[in-house]
Amino acid sequence: MTFHDLQQRLLEELRQRVRSGAATERGLARVSGISQPHLHNVLKGKRRLSLMKADVILQSLQIDLLNLIEPEELRESIRHR
Numbered sequence: 001m002t003f004h005d006l007q008q009r010l011l012e013e014l015r016q017r018v019r020s021g022a023a024t025e026r027g028l029a030r031v032s033g034i035s036q037p038h039l040h041n042v043l044k045g046k047r048r049l050s051l052m053k054a055d056v057i058l059q060s061l062q063i064d065l066l067n068l069i070e071p072e073e074l075r076e077s078i079r080h081r
Helices: 003-020 025-032 036-043 051-060 071-079
Strands: none
Touching (some): 003 025, 025 036
């Protein structure tokens, strides 16, 4: 698993929250400190989310990185060490 994979999973988690109504783009923009248009472009894949902003979003939404990793992937990673 790469950092890019984790970043993509975070973005998918954010997209899912917006689709389900659990969050809004405006609310996510507010907690991350970025503009709503920029966040919209990030969620559409047109812009990148900086590491610092990703960290702010993770903390604000109380998402642990382990939540973005499937249990089987984690077990497999541990087996290969």
